[in-house]
Amino acid sequence: MNPTVARLTLRGLLGRRRGLLLLVVPALLLLVSALAAGASGDKHDLTVKILGQLGLGTLLPILGLVVGTGAIATEIDDGSIVYLLAKPLPRWKIITTKLAVAIGTTWAFAAVPMLFAGLLLYGTKEGLAVAYTVAALVAGAAYSALFLLLGVVTRHAVVAGLAYALVWESVIGNFVEGARTLSVQQWGLSVAESVAAEGSITADVSLGAAVPLLLAVTVVATVLASVKLAGLTLAAEE
Template sequence: MYDPTVARLTYRALLGRRRALILFVLPAVLIMISVAVRLLVGADDAVADQVLGGFALATMVPLIGVIAGTGAIGPEIDDGSIVYLLAKPLKRPVIILTKLTVAVGVTMVFSAVPMLIAGFVLNGNSRQIAVAYAVAAVAASVAYSALFLLLGTVSRQAVVFGLVYALIWEALIGSLVPGARALSVQQWALALAEKTAPGAGIASDVGLPVAAVLLAAVTVAGAWYAGRKLRTLTLAGEE
């Protein structure tokens, strides 16, 4: 369920000049903030938790997910070049799963790795905070990639809707409104961080079993529906 040619083309599209610049900027900002905070306040577990949870997981990770998830297929659908890919003897679920794999990989590299580095910079991974948030970023990367890949197949305004979701729902409502937290990918990922570092003071509004089920459900449902949506696209001249 993976095609190397589709993967290569998707990587090339995601890591082109414009998207690569955005992908590099967000982790660079996180690292710079972490260095500045460490120089100003020293190693502080509470501050590390605020930076990694309040900025990185709540804002940076979903934004990178928007860029990678929608960028993996949205532009091809928008400009019509998807027809050249659909004309090849490839099952459309294979195309979706390949693009999802690439989007997940890109999101993980540009979110989980900088998260881990930032955690070590902030407090030297005291109480496993850096590792815990990196694990959360990995889990969130999978769900966000599937969610935004689906969005890229159903809407020509996928980036706009994705940004609204990332900035308003995940970064704002999902962080501040108690009742909405249970429906936030951020909170589901935090459940994994809480389990990874039980003594670090990380807390999620969702229990780990429920969080794991919800993360898996969003990923599977997003990939399935995206594949179904892609199957409804017809080439010129098809009956």
Template structure:
């Protein structure tokens, strides 16, 4: 269920000049902030928790997920070049799973790795904060990639919709509005981080068992529906 040729083309699309530049900006900014805070403020567990939670996990990870997830398939659908791929003897579920794999890999590299480095810069992994948020970034990367890949198959405004979700729902409502927190990938990922970190340092509005079920459910459902959308996508001349 993985096609190397599709993967190579997808990596090329996601890591094109414009998208690659954007992908590097947020991790670089996180590392600059972490270095400046450590230099001027010293090691502080609470500050590390705030920066990794509010900037890295709540803002950087979903935004990178938008870039990687929508970029894995959205541009091909928008410009019509997807028809050349669909005309090849490759099963459409294989195309979706391959593109999802690429999106997950890119999101993980550009979010989890800088989160780990920033965590060690901020407080040397005191209270297991760096490891906890890194694992949370990894699991969130999977869910976000599946969600934004799906959005890329259903709308030509996938990037706009993804940005609205990432900046308004996750960063704002998912952090502030009680009812929305249980439907937030951020809170599900925080539940994982809470279990790994020292007790009382990281908190989530969702219990770990529920968070795991919701993360898995979203990933599977989004991937399946994206496959269905691609399955019914008509090639030129099909009608």
């Protein structure tokens, strides 16, 4: 991990406009949770819907998109990536450093608020708050790697990422049974199911499949992003 690259990446992610956008996601989740905490009805089902569908299924991928693409796509678009590539740094180190910053930022703005939202809604009962927090940690890492890759391979990373996050994850992944196997959200839910009390969370993907898939997406996306960035270097040199 390169400290200079990490510092510059973090500064870019927490700039005025993007920083405000990052605050909207946890603020919305906490606001909805605070309002729902005083509502009557089945608190278990309400917690599962808010943390699972809203938090894990919608807000987390959107935040991962903002952070993952923002970690590198802006530099590629405005051409400032050339200055970074001119440094004697291995391209994989640039990518892994940016990914580490992206994952840490996603965890700070998604996993931590997820924990507080769960505690507001349901306290420590059945381990739901902790379970969804762990799910946000593992899914957030996968989203960060996936969207970082998009930021390297296409200039339309935000559009492509929104299509994935909103269409595939939020719509197709929730309503088409076969597509759930290829859903980061479902992989995260599988991890949450293993952490929470038995029967309190239901996932459509087994833990034995979810964990390898989460690892595979994270590693493969990181490797492909490194290879693509090396290609950009060669193109610039030519």
